[in-house]
Amino acid sequence: MNKAFRIGIIGADTRASWAQLSHVPAVKSLADTHLAAVATRNEASAREAAEAFGADRWYADPLEMIASDEIDIVTVAVRVPAHRALVEAALKAGKAVYCEAPLGVDLAEAQYLQAAGKDAVTAIGLQGRLNPSVRRAAQLVADGAIGRPVSARVVSTSGAFGPVTASGYLYFEQASSGANLLTITAGHTLDLMESVLGEVSELQAHTPTLFPNPQVFDTQQSTTREVPDHADILGTAGSGTAFNVSVIGGVAAEDAKFDFTVRGTEGWLRLRGGTMFGVQGGDLTLTSSAEFAAPEASALQGPALNVSQVYTCITTDLRTGSRTTPDFALATHNAALIAAVAESGRTGNRQRL
Numbered sequence: 001m002n003k004a005f006r007i008g009i010i011g012a013d014t015r016a017s018w019a020q021l022s023h024v025p026a027v028k029s030l031a032d033t034h035l036a037a038v039a040t041r042n043e044a045s046a047r048e049a050a051e052a053f054g055a056d057r058w059y060a061d062p063l064e065m066i067a068s069d070e071i072d073i074v075t076v077a078v079r080v081p082a083h084r085a086l087v088e089a090a091l092k093a094g095k096a097v098y099c100e101a102p103l104g105v106d107l108a109e110a111q112y113l114q115a116a117g118k119d120a121v122t123a124i125g126l127q128g129r130l131n132p133s134v135r136r137a138a139q140l141v142a143d144g145a146i147g148r149p150v151s152a153r154v155v156s157t158s159g160a161f162g163p164v165t166a167s168g169y170l171y172f173e174q175a176s177s178g179a180n181l182l183t184i185t186a187g188h189t190l191d192l193m194e195s196v197l198g199e200v201s202e203l204q205a206h207t208p209t210l211f212p213n214p215q216v217f218d219t220q221q222s223t224t225r226e227v228p229d230h231a232d233i234l235g236t237a238g239s240g241t242a243f244n245v246s247v248i249g250g251v252a253a254e255d256a257k258f259d260f261t262v263r264g265t266e267g268w269l270r271l272r273g274g275t276m277f278g279v280q281g282g283d284l285t286l287t288s289s290a291e292f293a294a295p296e297a298s299a300l301q302g303p304a305l306n307v308s309q310v311y312t313c314i315t316t317d318l319r320t321g322s323r324t325t326p327d328f329a330l331a332t333h334n335a336a337l338i339a340a341v342a343e344s345g346r347t348g349n350r351q352r353l
Contacts, residue, residue, distance in 0.1 A: 005096075005315050006036035006070055010062045010086055011077035013038075013045045014052050018100070019077040022281075022303035024053045029300055029308055032315040033073075039065040066090050073098060073314065079171060080105055080178040084113060091117050096318060098123040098310065102187060102338070103331035105178030110335040114328040123314045124331035128188050128279050129195035130309035132295035133286040137262075137269050138196045145290035147266030149197055152243040155259045156189040159276035161229040162250015163211040167218050173225045180227035182207065186247045187338050188280040190233070191330070193245065193260065196271075198238025200337060202352045206232045207345025211250065233341055258284065277303055 007027050012019035027033045039059040040046045050058035059065035066074055066089050074090040076083055076099040083099055090097045097117065101124050104110040128134060141149055160172060161181040171177040194200060207228035215222050231247040241262070251257075257274035267289035275282035281303045286295065300308055313325040340351035 004032055004034040005072045007033050007073050008037040008065045008071040009075040010039045013040050013049050022307040023075055023077055025304040026308035026311055030311055033311050036070055037065050062086055063089055066093050084109055087113050088116055091120050096121040100125040102178055102183045107335040107339045110332045114332045117328045121317050122328040123310050123325045124328060126191045126326045127306035127310050128192040131284055131306050133284040134192055136292060136295045137271055137286055140269055140290055140292055141196055146264030146269055149241045149262050149264045152241055152262045154193055154245040156279055157248045157251040157256050158185045158278045163214050164217050165214045167216050170223060173223055175226040181229050181249045182338050182342055185278050186231050187334050188278055189247055190337055191334050197241050200235050200237045200353055203233055203235030204350045205341045205344040
């Protein structure tokens with residue numbers, strides 16, 4: 001029971017993958033986790049990743065890794081359409097599962113996987129809510145340090161979903177992929193906001209496609225964008241806080257920012273930061289009119305910072321039987337929230353949740 005949990009990461013390759021930037025350094029930074037294996041669908045890339053990242057084993061067949069007795073936690077860090085088959089296989093093998101967000105290509109798929117994992121320890125990659133500064137902000141609100149929160153304003157940006165893309169990222173432009181500005185950037189943003197203010201009870205959204213034919217820079221052609229690349233969302237959260245969220249794609253590196261201000265009856269707080277990966281991909285700075293203890297420091301930076309917090313939660317839950325990890329139930333809630341945003345964007349109607 002005192003041994004480190006053995007992690008197997010599906011999708012960890014050396015070609016600037018999300019797993020390379022976040023999961024691998026997070027796992028290697030923690031005493032309670034060990035990088036036991038990596039898996040891709042290509043023998044050469046799997047072998048290369050194992051050597052580069054110091055994994056014990058490599059697999060060209062992710063299902064073979066899932067079945068191995070040498071793996072305790074399966075991490076699924078591949079494109080969204082592949083999530084269902086891999087997550088389902090890991091659950092059937094009796095493994096704990098950490099899946100990147102969104103869990104499925106739509107709400108129905110998320111609900112299916114939540115039901116399949118109801119008796120398992122599961123984790124969803126909505127890691128922004130576990131950022132130390134976000135947790136401290138949530139504590140300030142819960143303790144009444146700024147009084148009753150009455151309004152919130154969020155600006156959340158991403159380097160993706162702009163006027164230029166690359167051929168390797170064309171799946172982001174397809175509605176069927178389940179991976180777009182709403183499910184990724186808006187999904188992480190709204191989840192972080194809910195972790196501070198409480199759940200959204202109603203919303204109304206404007207979700208235009210500002211760049212319907214982005215240029216593919218490596219082929220010098222254009223493509224058709226089937227999904228929104230901008231979202232403005234108004235609504236009510238928690239005990240009645242009015243919020244206004246702007247989610248903006250296609251920003252330049254120098255313009256990438258996240259800015260979340262909450263005003264209460266007795267004060268205010270503000271979370272600021274920004275990365276090209278979106279709010280989930282880095283640290284935030286908390287300021288407030290109320291006094292507060294500084295959030296715990298971490299030696300990690302960038303995408304690995306918040307991801308490491310998820311691994312800490314899942315290993316704690318495995319050891320103690322607690323339920324502290326953002327899990328598949330949260331993933332389904334987030335999918336329902338994004339479905340409401342999309343529906344309001346299509347129809348212009350207010351959605352109640």
